[in-house]
Amino acid sequence: xxxxxxxxxxxxxxxxxxxxxxxxxxxxxxxxxxxxxxxxxxxxxxxxxxxxxxxxxxxxxxxxxxxxxxxxxxxxxxxxxxxxxxxxxxxxxxxxxxxxxxxxxxxxxxxxxxxxxxxxxxxxxxxxxxxxxxxxxxxxxxxxxxxxxxxxxxxxxxxxxxxxxxxxxxxxxxxxxxxxxxxxxxxxxxxxxxxxxxxxxxxxxxxxxxxxxxxxxxxxxxxxxxxxxxxxxxxxxxxxxxxxxxxxxxxxxxxxxxxxxxxxxxxxxxxxxxxxxxxxxxxxxxxxxxxxxxxxxxxxxxxxxxxxxxxxxxxxxxxxxxxxxxxxxxxxxxxxxxxxxxxxxxxxxxxxxxxxxxxxxxxxxxxxxxxxxxxxxxxxxxxxxxxxxxxxxxxxxxxxxxxxxxxxxxxxxxxxxxxxxxxxxxxxxxxxxxxxxxxxxxxxxxxxxxxxxxxxxxxxxxxxxxxxxxxxxxxxxxxxxxxxxxxxxxxxxxxxxxxxxxxxxxxxxxxxxxxxxxxxxxxxxxxxxxxxxxxxxxxxxxxxxxxxxxxxxxxxxxxxxxxxxxxxxxxxxxxxxxxxxxxxxxxxxxxxxxxxxxxxxxxxxxxxxxxxxxxxxxxxxxxxxxxxxxxxxxxxxxxxxxxxxxxxxxxxxxxxxxxxxxxxxxxxxxxxxxxxxxxxxxxxxxxxxxxxxxxxxxxxxxxxxxxxxxxxxxxxxxxxxxxxxxxxxxxxx
Numbered sequence: 001x002x003x004x005x006x007x008x009x010x011x012x013x014x015x016x017x018x019x020x021x022x023x024x025x026x027x028x029x030x031x032x033x034x035x036x037x038x039x040x041x042x043x044x045x046x047x048x049x050x051x052x053x054x055x056x057x058x059x060x061x062x063x064x065x066x067x068x069x070x071x072x073x074x075x076x077x078x079x080x081x082x083x084x085x086x087x088x089x090x091x092x093x094x095x096x097x098x099x100x101x102x103x104x105x106x107x108x109x110x111x112x113x114x115x116x117x118x119x120x121x122x123x124x125x126x127x128x129x130x131x132x133x134x135x136x137x138x139x140x141x142x143x144x145x146x147x148x149x150x151x152x153x154x155x156x157x158x159x160x161x162x163x164x165x166x167x168x169x170x171x172x173x174x175x176x177x178x179x180x181x182x183x184x185x186x187x188x189x190x191x192x193x194x195x196x197x198x199x200x201x202x203x204x205x206x207x208x209x210x211x212x213x214x215x216x217x218x219x220x221x222x223x224x225x226x227x228x229x230x231x232x233x234x235x236x237x238x239x240x241x242x243x244x245x246x247x248x249x250x251x252x253x254x255x256x257x258x259x260x261x262x263x264x265x266x267x268x269x270x271x272x273x274x275x276x277x278x279x280x281x282x283x284x285x286x287x288x289x290x291x292x293x294x295x296x297x298x299x300x301x302x303x304x305x306x307x308x309x310x311x312x313x314x315x316x317x318x319x320x321x322x323x324x325x326x327x328x329x330x331x332x333x334x335x336x337x338x339x340x341x342x343x344x345x346x347x348x349x350x351x352x353x354x355x356x357x358x359x360x361x362x363x364x365x366x367x368x369x370x371x372x373x374x375x376x377x378x379x380x381x382x383x384x385x386x387x388x389x390x391x392x393x394x395x396x397x398x399x400x401x402x403x404x405x406x407x408x409x410x411x412x413x414x415x416x417x418x419x420x421x422x423x424x425x426x427x428x429x430x431x432x433x434x435x436x437x438x439x440x441x442x443x444x445x446x447x448x449x450x451x452x453x454x455x456x457x458x459x460x461x462x463x464x465x466x467x468x469x470x471x472x473x474x475x476x477x478x479x480x481x482x483x484x485x486x487x488x489x490x491x492x493x494x495x496x497x498x499x500x501x502x503x504x505x506x507x508x509x510x511x512x513x514x515x516x517x518x519x520x521x522x523x524x525x526x527x528x529x530x531x532x533x534x535x536x537x538x539x540x541x542x543x544x545x546x547x548x549x550x551x552x553x554x555x556x557x558x559x560x561x562x563x564x565x566x567x568x569x570x571x572x573x574x575x576x577x578x579x580x581x582x583x584x585x586x587x588x589x590x591x592x593x594x595x596x597x598x599x600x601x602x603x604x605x606x607x608x609x610x611x612x613x614x615x616x617x618x619x620x621x622x623x624x625x626x627x628x629x630x631x632x633x634x635x636x637x638x639x640x641x642x643x644x645x646x647x648x649x650x651x652x653x654x655x656x657x658x659x660x661x662x663x664x665x666x667x668x669x670x671x672x673x674x675x676x677x678x679x680x681x682x683x684x685x686x687x688x689x690x691x692x693x694x695x696x697x698x699x700x701x702x703x704x705x706x707x708x709x710x711x712x713x714x715x716x717x718x719x720x721x722x723x724x725x726x727x728x729x730x731x732x733x
Contacts, residue, residue: 045486045552049125050150050170052441053159053429054367054378060431062441062474062490064090064153064548064566066599070146072609075646075654077682077695079186079194079726080215081146081171082138086658089564089599089613090153090167092638094707096258098720099219101226103138104707107166108153108568109593109619111633115578115585116501118166120156123250124173126291126309131357131386131421133503134163137287139228140252142213144182144198144730145173153597154568155496155544158443158472161382161425165498165542173234173248175200175209181733188695188726192217206237220721221259222274223281229253232289243296250289257282260320261708261716271703271719276403277320277348280395285315302368309361317353318395321583322346324712325399325514325524345400347514352393352411359386374433382425388502389418392509397526399514415508415531417455424448429472437479441492443472449499453506462535464505468497479551486552494544500537500576504585507532511583534585538574545569564599571622577631589624591631593617607648612641621667629669633707637661647686654682665710673717676704690731697724 051061058065066089078084083100086093092106096114104111110118117134120127129136149171156164179201187193198211210233217226229252236246260278262271292308325347365380392415396407427445434440447468454461474492481487508531516524548566555561570593577588595617602610615638619631630636642656659677679700684693701723708717 048150050122050152050168052376052378052431053365053380054376056376056431059478059486059488059550059552060439060476062439062476062492063156064546064564064597066090066151066564067148068151069148071646073143073146073149075644075652075682077654077656077680077697079143079695079728080139081141081143084143084149085138087613087640087656088149088151090151090597090615092615092635092660095720096707096718097219097224097226097256098221098718099217099224099226101139101217102256106634108570108595109617109631109634110166111631113578113633116504116576117163118498120160120164120168122168122170124248125170126289126307127361128289128311129163130313131311131359131502132355132388132390133501137252137254137285139215140230140250140287141171141173142196142198142211142230144184144196145211147172147175153566154546155494155542155570157447157468157470157496158445158494159427159429161445161447161470162423162449162497162499165496165540182731184728184730186726186728189724190218190220192726194728203235204237206235208236209234219257219259220724221272221719223257223278224259224274226256227254239294243294246293248291252285252287254283254285254287258319261718264715264717267717267719276400276407277322277346277350279403279407280318280350280409281320283315283317285313287311287313301370302366305365307361307363309359311357311359313355313357315353315355317355318350319353320348320350321511322348323511323513324714325516327516343399343401347397347399348403349397349512350395350409351414351509352395354391354393355388357386357388359384375430377428377430379428380426382423382427384423385420387418387420390506391416397512413457414510415455416457417453417506417508419451419453419502419506421502422450437477439476441472441474441476443494445470447497451502451505455506455508458508460508462505464535466499466539468539468541470495470497484554487550489549490547492544492546496542496544498540500539500585504537504576505533505535529583532584537576537585538587540575541573543571558605560603562599562601566597567595569594588621590622591619592622593619608643608645610643612639614639626667629667630664632664632667632709635660635663649686649688652682652684652686656680660706665708665715671710671715673705673708676702678702678704689733690729693728693730695726698722
């Protein structure tokens with residue numbers, strides 16, 4: 001019965017939306033308005049780079065890829081990029097802070113739960129994932145800097161190597177053109193505000209950009225403040241007749257508090273509270289990124305590019321882990337604490353981590369285009385060296401009363417180590433026209449990853465090497481191209497891999513557990529468990545089968561519509577998971593991901609659009625004791641649909657509805673997180689150089705959670721924010 005509810009509710013919502021959408025299309029199609037400003041923009045005709053590592057129209061790629069432009073982003077009821085993620089096709093976003101500022105991404109069922117990431121994220125082609133765990137600081141780039149976002153879904157190791165098992169996102173900021181100046185200010189619920197500025201112009205024969213932003217919120221829960229300062233810029237100028245050199249920098253100083261999870265009982269009593277355990281939890285982090293990029297046209301058919309990148313991060317992170325205490329009885333078994341024991345609250349263990357990382361990268365790339373035979377070949381070499389220095393401190397342990405009334409934090413070093421990860425790779429990607437409507441797309445990449453780690457406390461060390469060949473082959477068949485129609489069908493197969501992260505192999509912190517004795521000389525002891533780390537983890541490997549289609553229709557001079565569909569089957573070997581029972585990273589044998597992704601857009605001229613994204617996936621164990629059951633943390637369905645009226649001047653309105661079906665909180669599939677759906681809206685008014693807007697997120701004040709877990713017979717959830725209201729001004733000159 002629960003499965004039927006999970007699937008049916010999103011599908012009914014989608015059907016209702018499609019009926020409403022096409023009714024509006026039919027009504028507007030009868031509009032007698034005509035004029036020179038008819039819709040010329042065809043999204044599927046857009047040129048993307050991410051899909052093949054060379055410029056190609058979306059229609060001609062052999063992958064599932066979508067683009068969201070800056071105008072679409074500006075119409076959404078959001079002011080930070082992390083909350084844009086829930087509106088991107090193919091993605092499910094959960095959040096531990098409840099406001100979407102610390103998101104956790106699931107893409108095609110790959111979900112790292114905040115401990116790892118399965119998507120490679122680029123800013124103008126430069127990787128920005130953390131070296132130690134692959135996570136991303138999603139608000140590193142402010143919205144007013146973003147020109148568009150390209151999302152490549154599906155295993156992409158043949159092009160981007162390790163960590164691209166779920167997909168790739170490329171955030172493009174290049175706005176080279178006429179000079180511009182933008183400024184923005186907003187204020188909303190929970191003392192949330194944002195102030196931003198960016199400016200660009202010409203400098204001799206080149207151009208430049210600079211930006212600075214400050215975003216803040218007190219958070220909707222106790223102990224959930226968040227403050228981000230970002231700044232940077234870009235300088236690009238010609239070098240000779242056919243070459244250019246560009247320098248860019250993006251930097252962030254972030255401070256955030258973490259309110260922690262709540263049990264179902266605690267959440268029902270007060271969803272805005274934060275328990276005493278988490279009184280110091282949070283993060284102070286500084287991150288600095290810089291890149292230097294040289295591009296040159298060697299001859300009419302060959303381009304050469306050389307890039308240098310540098311990243312530095314300094315992080316101070318406090319996190320409290322809570323567990324139920326256990327009772328050791330007379331028959332030498334563990335069982336839950338009975339009511340008569342003096343303290344039945346959770347036992348907390350607070351850890352602090354100091355981490356510094358430095359990362360240097362070099363990439364050399366070349367592209368050759370042979371129009372005579374309809375062929376493109378891209379190739380390159382990548383080298384990356386990332387070093388890290390990590391210290392874990394034991395801060396405090398105790399029950400809820402201890403944290404509430406007897407909190408005396410200390411900093412006792414529990415683990416101390418340093419090391420590096422060295423990555424090198426070579427790749428080739430190309431396409432060739434086999435017949436007039438048929439293209440063959442191939443890719444091949446070899447990666448070598450070497451890890452070195454030395455720990456002083458405890459005294460241990462290890463060296464690990466992993467290597468992988470990642471092939472891809474795809475066929476793209478054009479189904480026609482006229483003034484009114486364009487379409488294609490693609491099929492593909494590729495292999496991807498993901499090496500264990502540095503943290504998964506080197507996280508040597510040890511949790512303390514409380515154990516009561518029914519009879520004995522002492523009533524309670526603390527037991528120090530094994531470290532989280534598992535140096536013997538094997539790389540994850542995936543085998544990806546995909547079929548999809550892009551279809552574009554022009555209903556009239558003013559109307560167009562797009563339908564993008566993709567179906568996939570992914571077989572994964574040795575998928576890595578964090579086992580809550582053992583508190584250690586483990587390979588969980590084999591899994592299978594199957595799914596369908598659908599994206600529909602309807603556009604009227606250049607100011608009205610309707611859209612729908614629907615994802616259905618089943619992620620199951622395919623071996624082991626849980627064979628046939630679903631993996632925890634991944635919803636079977638997620639969806640977004642909405643409509644936007646966004647003229648260049650005057651009144652604009654965007655209405656969106658996003659949600660997800662239920663998801664399991666445990667691998668045994670006994671506990672579920674309830675499905676949810678949330679309405680949000682933006683109303684704006686555009687004048688010549690200023691836009692006034694009002695956002696209302698979660699219009700109907702729905703109570704829901706996007707993530708949680710199940711441990712020792714109890715549900716623990718991370719509540720999401722209720723109704724949130726924000727107003728603002730943006731200026732463009």
